Amino acid sequence: MKKTLVMLLVLLAVLMTAPVFAAGTVETAKPAAPIDIDLWYGAAITEAGPPPSDWVGYQIVKDKLNINLKITALPSNEADQDVKISAAAAADNLPDIFMVRRETWLRLAGQGMLATVDDMYAKMPIRTKVQYDADSIGFTTIDGKSYGLASPGSIAKNEGVLIRKDWLDKLGLAVPKTTAEFMNVMKAFTYNDPDGNGKNDTYGYGAFIEINNYEEGLGRRLDPWFGAFGVAGTWNLTKADFGLNVRKSAYYDAMAYIKSMLDEGVMDPNWLSYKKDDFRAAWKQGRFGIMREQNAAFAAQSNYAPFDKNFPKGEWIIVEPPMGPTGKASVGVYTQAYRIYALSDKVTAAEKDAIARLLEWMSSDEGYFLLGWGVEGVNYTLKDGIPVATGVPNAEYAFTGAKGQPVTQLRNMVFYNGQVELISRYPTYKAEVSGRTMSALDVLFEMQKKAWTPNIGGDTLPPPSTDLKRFYEQGVAEFLTGRRVLTKANWDAWVAEFDKLGGKAWEDTAREKAIANGLLR
Amino acid sequence: MKTELTERTRSSKLWRDIKRHKAIYLLLVIPMTYFFLFKYIPIWNGQIAFRNFMPRKGVLGSPWVGLANFTEFFESFYFWELLRNTVMYSVGKLLISVPLSIILAVFIYECRRPHLRRIVQTLTYLPHFLSWVIMYGILLVLLAPGDGLLNDIIKFFGGKRLDFLTNVNAFPWVVLFSDAWKEMGWGAIIFIAALMAIDPTLFEAAMVEGANSWQRVRYITLPSIRPVIIMVVLLRLGTILSGGFNQLYMLYSPSVFSVGDIIDTWVFRGLQEGKFALATAVGMFKGVMGLILIVVSNRLTKRASGSSLY
Numbered sequence: 117m118k119k120t121l122v123m124l125l126v127l128l129a130v131l132m133t134a135p136v137f138a139a140g141t142v143e144t145a146k147p148a149a150p151i152d153i154d155l156w157y158g159a160a161i162t163e164a165g166p167p168p169s170d171w172v173g174y175q176i177v178k179d180k181l182n183i184n185l186k187i188t189a190l191p192s193n194e195a196d197q198d199v200k201i202s203a204a205a206a207a208d209n210l211p212d213i214f215m216v217r218r219e220t221w222l223r224l225a226g227q228g229m230l231a232t233v234d235d236m237y238a239k240m241p242i243r244t245k246v247q248y249d250a251d252s253i254g255f256t257t258i259d260g261k262s263y264g265l266a267s268p269g270s271i272a273k274n275e276g277v278l279i280r281k282d283w284l285d286k287l288g289l290a291v292p293k294t295t296a297e298f299m300n301v302m303k304a305f306t307y308n309d310p311d312g313n314g315k316n317d318t319y320g321y322g323a324f325i326e327i328n329n330y331e332e333g334l335g336r337r338l339d340p341w342f343g344a345f346g347v348a349g350t351w352n353l354t355k356a357d358f359g360l361n362v363r364k365s366a367y368y369d370a371m372a373y374i375k376s377m378l379d380e381g382v383m384d385p386n387w388l389s390y391k392k393d394d395f396r397a398a399w400k401q402g403r404f405g406i407m408r409e410q411n412a413a414f415a416a417q418s419n420y421a422p423f424d425k426n427f428p429k430g431e432w433i434i435v436e437p438p439m440g441p442t443g444k445a446s447v448g449v450y451t452q453a454y455r456i457y458a459l460s461d462k463v464t465a466a467e468k469d470a471i472a473r474l475l476e477w478m479s480s481d482e483g484y485f486l487l488g489w490g491v492e493g494v495n496y497t498l499k500d501g502i503p504v505a506t507g508v509p510n511a512e513y514a515f516t517g518a519k520g521q522p523v524t525q526l527r528n529m530v531f532y533n534g535q536v537e538l539i540s541r542y543p544t545y546k547a548e549v550s551g552r553t554m555s556a557l558d559v560l561f562e563m564q565k566k567a568w569t570p571n572i573g574g575d576t577l578p579p580p581s582t583d584l585k586r587f588y589e590q591g592v593a594e595f596l597t598g599r600r601v602l603t604k605a606n607w608d609a610w611v612a613e614f615d616k617l618g619g620k621a622w623e624d625t626a627r628e629k630a631i632a633n634g635l636l637r
Numbered sequence: 638m639k640t641e642l643t644e645r646t647r648s649s650k651l652w653r654d655i656k657r658h659k660a661i662y663l664l665l666v667i668p669m670t671y672f673f674l675f676k677y678i679p680i681w682n683g684q685i686a687f688r689n690f691m692p693r694k695g696v697l698g699s700p701w702v703g704l705a706n707f708t709e710f711f712e713s714f715y716f717w718e719l720l721r722n723t724v725m726y727s728v729g730k731l732l733i734s735v736p737l738s739i740i741l742a743v744f745i746y747e748c749r750r751p752h753l754r755r756i757v758q759t760l761t762y763l764p765h766f767l768s769w770v771i772m773y774g775i776l777l778v779l780l781a782p783g784d785g786l787l788n789d790i791i792k793f794f795g796g797k798r799l800d801f802l803t804n805v806n807a808f809p810w811v812v813l814f815s816d817a818w819k820e821m822g823w824g825a826i827i828f829i830a831a832l833m834a835i836d837p838t839l840f841e842a843a844m845v846e847g848a849n850s851w852q853r854v855r856y857i858t859l860p861s862i863r864p865v866i867i868m869v870v871l872l873r874l875g876t877i878l879s880g881g882f883n884q885l886y887m888l889y890s891p892s893v894f895s896v897g898d899i900i901d902t903w904v905f906r907g908l909q910e911g912k913f914a915l916a917t918a919v920g921m922f923k924g925v926m927g928l929i930l931i932v933v934s935n936r937l938t939k940r941a942s943g944s945s946l947y
Contacts, residue, residue, distance in 0.1 A: 385781075388892050
């Protein structure tokens with residue numbers, strides 16, 4: 117009995133320990149558990165949804181890179197992006213890797229919340245070759261350490277001054293060159309019924325307020341007028357005349373010119389109320405005949421189609437920006453746009469390696485085409501090596517179609533504005549109603565040939581305080597709406613008040629930064 | 638000894654009550670948990686209003702700065718203007734929206750055609766469910782200076798077009814009346830509920846006595862719902878320093894900052910710069926002011942009319 121009991125106990129012990137050993141054996145044979153990576157990205161197409169949950173990319177990344185990828189789209193509005201990221205930072209809960217604007221990035225780096233990425237470049241040879249160079253690394257380097265991965269952002273100089281050529285022809289007018297000629301054309305567009313519908317429903321110029329830290333005040337849509345007076349953008353980045361343009365006397369002259377546009381009634385009166393979509397709907401409805409617009413927003417097939425349908429005989433042409441009294445002209449300012457992806461300083465070494473693997477894979481042929489255009493034969497086909505939306509079984513799933521667009525939401529993480537991308541992104545097409553041959557790429561090249569003001573690094577200069585920013589934006593708007601009377605004396609008094617509130621100090625701080633970073637030319 | 642016994646009796650009575658009504662107490666757990674998690678625990682983090690909050694150092698590790706965050710707010714170039722605008726919109730909405738809601742509720746209650754009542758109710762509730770983004774689109778169609786419906790009417794009668802959304806004189810009225818339009822129907826619900834609770838025999842008796850509609854409203858309806866009106870007004874006084882962020886953020890533009898910028902929009906622009914301690918300080922200021930207003934006005938109302946919130 118005793119023997120049986122001992123045998124039973126031994127058997128029980130063996131049975132209990134066996135799974136432990138067995139598990140140990142299985143464990144050593146099993147690959148390491150996938151690493152979770154949380155990525156917050158900037159959506160390529162803000163009006164389309166995120167990739168579906170069964171997107172093939174997740175499985176590829178899991179199988180090949182051993183990564184569980186979780187992606188979250190950031191809000192499309194930059195201000196909302198900042199708030200979302202700042203809120204995550206305040207909760208000490210930043211994602212592993214996230215897109216971030218430079219101002220917020222700078223603050224997070226200053227608070228010690230970002231990981232250095234210097235060691236990652238060598239681990240991503242393919243990606244580093246196409247995405248990062250000395251300039252981009254310098255863009256995210258503080259005290260000799262790189263705190264973010266800066267990829268090429270939007271294409272520089274991709275906007276232009278456009279004018280309705282069919283209206284010019286109808287009224288027998290030549291393409292205007294100077295600000296005075298532009299004024300005459302704008303008056304004719306406003307009062308001489310250029311569309312011939314017998315109604316007084318057109319205007320010379322259309323705009324809306326679109327501001328960022330290097331296009332302050334009235335923003336980029338009115339920059340061609342400031343460019344005519346040599347004061348486009350927030351900053352003058354020349355060695356000879358560095359400073360805030362708003363503090364220069366020529367800024368007053370530009371303001372006086374724009375005020376005369378309003379007084380003459382040649383500007384679409386809705387300009388202060390328009391948001392971006394309203395503005396774009398307005399030119400497609402033929403409300404005004406001159407504007408500053410972006411190449412794709414103007415000429416990409418889906419964007420041009422409503423205008424084509426409304427005005428099959430309508431024609432916009434790209435013209436030189438207006439030339440001011442001293443011969444100056446500029447569409448506006450351009451900078452070297454980068455898109456920063458930063459890593460939380462809480463990422464472990466293993467997670468950092470996984471992120472490097474992920475980014476390197478994204479820039480491989482497989483990742484590049486998958487993220488850029490989707491799956492070949494489903495979302496695109498290749499024509500002469502260029503991905504095209506034609507020839508796919510279901511046009512809805514083409515990378516340009518409603519159901520295909522979501523799978524290309526991460527394309528800005530792999531695109532670097534190469535020829536293949538540009539040709540694919542902006543294909544030549546015939547407009548459906550008018551049959552006009554259109555190409556957003558040709559439009560882009562044409563826009564880039566016009567006069568622009570270099571402002572490289574203007575977006576890296578310190579922003580104003582909340583109160584000063586409001587004072588600036590409110591002041592220039594009020595001079596134009598008539599709440600403040602625009603006279604030289606009133607303007608100078610306003611600038612003096614601006615300085616008192618911190619305008620001059622802001623300029624001095626920016627000067628130091630611009631000199632230290634070699635931004636002056 | 639007697640006190641101890643009384644205490645024990647009281648506690649066992651409470652326990653018996655809980656056991657008897659356990660389903661109700663169980664239901665109470667859900668809101669209590671919500672308030673504990675999302676309202677009371679965050680109070681601990683309120684201390685960052687007195688610190689130079691640095692996320693990496695955490696709440697306790699960030700250095701104390703005393704009242705610096707409050708001072709930054711009070712010394713803002715726009716402090717008085719922000720305060721004026723905020724109070725102006727809160728009080729204005731109270732003065733316009735609440736009476737309109739009461740009038741609408743009375744009309745709906747008095748309406749003797751069920752179909753019409755339902756249609757009116759649905760139409761007036763509907764705007765509440767639209768976001769301010771959509772409302773802005775509608776307002777633009779109605780009020781745009783170039784081709785807005787209202788401006789077309791003004792022009793038709795020989796008037797001069799007016800940019801309601803960017804004119805400092807017109808903008809506050811757009812804010813107040815668009816809010817009233819959006820929220821009037823929703824706000825009427827509570828008053829309709831109060832009206833439903835009035836004893837119908839009072840109306841019958843009044844009718845027998847020869848009271849007309851207006852007299853019934855004046856002498857029965859309004860006095861009967863007075864406690865609810867007082868409650869609604871008092872509760873809204875608590876949020877007097879919140880002028881309606883969503884609405885103003887959508888509607889305002891630089892040309893109307895002087896009459897459109899409120900405390901919350903100013904704080905939001907600060908949040909974009911990561912100023913969480915400042916935002917907390919302002920939030921605390923608003924909370925304390927709201928509390929004071931509620932307590933004081935509750936006491937005054939109690940003394941004057943006998944009705945109060947608590």
